[in-house]
Amino acid sequence: MYNYHFAVASQGFFLDQEPIEEILRERTNYYKSSNKEIDFWFILNPYFYHTLENSLNNNNINKSIAAIISLDKDFIKWLKLRVSFVHIGSFQSNSVFIPENN
Template identity: 65%
Template sequence: MYNYYFAVASRNFLINEEPIEEILRERTSYYKSINKDIDFWFISNPTFIHSPKIQDIHKKLNGSSAAIISFDKNFIQWLKLRIGFVIIGDFKSSFLIETSK
């Protein structure tokens, strides 16, 4: 099982009202500088928020949503402090999120 941590908000908020692209670009650059593998992803309309365990989060979001998912709990907590208006949480999955390099 993989432990994922997330910060989720409305898609409009994350894309248009917050500098999320800049934040994630800086984090990517930092990870490269210390030779750390990228362990976070930006996902538009994440399906995990429909899970029965976290269905209350889905109810709080109006319209389409977006999430930053990571293996790093501290990074997600930092995002909550940095961005503010996001909901954070966690979930377990037997599936590994993969990205093309």
């Protein structure tokens, strides 16, 4: 069982209001320089939204959401401090998350 941690917000917030691209680029460069395998993903309209819908109580989250998913709980906690207007949480899966190549 894999434990995934996430930060979720509206797509507009992540893409227009916060420097998410810069944050993820810096994190990627750090991982490459440390020879670490990438363990985070930026996802539009994540599949687990419906399970979150009740816990979010529809607070400022519309149907166009985005999430940063990671195996690293501390990274998501840091992200919450850096980008405060996100909802964080976790879920478990029997399989490793593999994003589709578009």
